[in-house]
Amino acid sequence: MASLVHRNITQAIPDAVRITRLNRTFDGRRVIEGLDLSIAAGEFVVLLGASGCGKSTLLRILGDLDRDFDGEVEVPARRAVAFQAPRLMPWKKVWRNVTLGLPRADRQLAERALAEVGLSHRADVWPKVLSGGEAQRASLARALVREPELLLLDEPFAALDALTRIKAQALVAELWQRHGCAVLLVTHDVEEAALLADRVLVMKDGVIAHEHRIDLPRPRDVADPAIARLRGRFLDWLGVHH
Amino acid sequence: MTLMTPFRPAPDLVRLRPAGTRHGAARGLRRAIGPVLLLALWQLASMTGVLPAEVLAAPSTVVGSAAGLIGTGELQAAIAVSLQRVLAGLAIGGGIGVLLAVTAGLTRLGEDLVDAPMQMLRTVPNVALIPLLIIWLGIGEAPKIALIALATAFPLYINVYAGIRGVDQTLVEAARTLGMGRAALVRHVILPGALPNALVGFRYALGVAWLALVFGEQINATAGIGYLMATAREFFQTDVIVVCLVVYALLGLAVDFIVRLLERSLLAWRPSFTGT
Incomplete structure (x- = not known):
């Protein structure tokens, strides 16, 4: 028993994703440039970025749908993807x-x-x-x-109406807590990021430009001023002046 | 200050009517009006002598001859022989067409090897091959079946191939993320996705199968609908010729009906426009 507790303290949580020096170019245009990222097992990471910043490309690489990259990418064998369209x-x-x-x-x-x-x-x-x-x-x-160890979500709520989206976000939060898989959610919705993430990454010019850990308790409330503050900060990072 | 909606002239309103329930029977009846009218006109022309019997027999005469041919069993025997030819040709031609389409559709090697020759051969009119078929296969059943096989192979090939290549790439990607292997991908995604096109090809193949049958049965036939027609020609029996034409039409119609049923059950999943 003591040894178990001891292990929990000293040993870091294992990685579910490990990316080092990842590059991806499209016809000479560098979309991902020397990107490093690791995601811990069970961690909920939200990747924000403006349209065309390479966030979906990164997700496609992790989903083994794009192999024209160089660098090192390690992902669990058991992974699943949910796309913007249900497919x-x-x-x-x-x-x-x-x-x-x-x-x-x-x-x-x-x-x-x-x-x-x-x-x-x-x-x-x-x-x-x-x-x-x-x-x-x-x-x-x-x-x-x-039962994936890594769940990749590519703007899964983008095509839903506002009411359905709120319910779907709550459902994802609940399912994530039950299954305990690592999640990488790609979105451009800053509120969604603030509500769901353990860690928010903002991608810009092919790299992770900003990173923020959110330790707020769950379930989170949109009306919480802390969420509003986060929202403002993420918008700043995305270059949207409000 | 009160904000008021500014005055605007009254727009013209139109009343939108709900579609209501259109009875299938009524619609069927409506569809029958055209052919019935045509038949009546034909009968009238024959009875008034505008259309002499040696040019075209009256519908009433045609019905009488048909009854006679059925009575002697000649018509049934002819239909059975012709139907057998079509089925054999369709099985062989369709089988080859689908096999080649799957080969060309699924692999790039197959595409390079198969598609170019098929596209070239496709443009050769099948009927133009009759002399060659006679030289190769004689004048028995073989050239007739071969002609039907040739005619049906191409529409199936083209449509199945197009269907396979037209499968939604996003679904193929989704299947890959679900860990499907190649065989599972073909079975669960590519072939079902190609099915709507394949059925179009099948329908088209059935259509040309009858056409090929008509041509094929001109080759020294000793049985079948074509034979019945050839003998009728010798004796200027326009009524028998019309009976044979009607049989061709009815067989075509029956087969089309079967394919429609097939489509309805196989493509029940498809959200598609059903006409207004």
Whole structure:
């Protein structure tokens, strides 16, 4: 027992992501330049940046969707991505979408994952009948059903209406606490960053230009003045004068 | 100070009407009006002598001949033979077309090897190959089936290939992030994604299969609808010729109906425009 406690104190939390000297160019234009970053296991990191700053490229590299980079990138074998568009296969019923890529189509597993995102009643419908929020939740269920150690979220709330977005953000916070996976959420919504992140990174000119750790308790409230202050600071960093 | 909405002239309002329920039967009836009208006109022209029987038999005569041909069993036998030819040709041609399309669609090597020759051969009119087919395969069943196979292979090839290459790249990416291997990707993403196009190809192939059948059955046939037509020609039996034409049309229609049913069940997932 004593040794366990001792280990917790002395040993740092292991990394879920380790990136060193990462470069990525598009036709000679450097989008990511000598980027270093590590994300601890279970940490919720939000990556902010203006459009075209390379944040989505970084996420694609971590998701193994872009291999034209150089540098060192280490990620867990078990990882999942949820994109801005839900990207459900339209020809598969919702529950089959959830089990895609698993060794076998396990109905019970799918139902449990769908129940977690409040979609139990939608297991047997075609994706075309889902609302935008439902489709995005199905996409989250599909990501989480494989118990990822790293969850990559590429602006997953950007296409949702304001009300649905608030609910979806709360759902992600809750799911993250339950599953304990590391999360990298890419967004340009500063409020979202302040509400969800353990650590906020602001990307600019291909590197991490600013970094901020948020130790506020959860669940966080938009009305909290501390959140408003963070929001202002992030906007400053992004070069938006308010 | 009170803020008031400034006065504007009244805009013209139009009443939007709900679509209401259109009865399927009523719509079917409406669709039948055109053909029925055409038939009536034809019958009238025959009865008044405007359309002589040696040019075109009256619809009533055609119905009578059809009844006669069915009574002797000639028509059924002919249909069975022709149907067999179409099915055999379609199976062979369709099989080859789909196989080549999958090869060309899935791999770049396959594309380089298969696509260029297929695109070249596609432009050769199939009917122009009849002399060669006769030299190679004689005048039995083989050249007839080969002609149908040739005609059906291309539409299936082109549409299945286009379907495979048209699969949404974002879905392929999503599949990759789910850890799908190549085989799973093909089975769960690429082939289902190509299905709408494949069915278009299938429908088109069925259409040209009948066309090829008509040409094929001109090659020294001793049975089948084409044979029935050829003998009718010898005796100027325009009624029998029309019966055969109607049979061709009905078979085509029946097959189209089957494909529609197939589409409805296989493509139930597709959100698409269904017409107004």
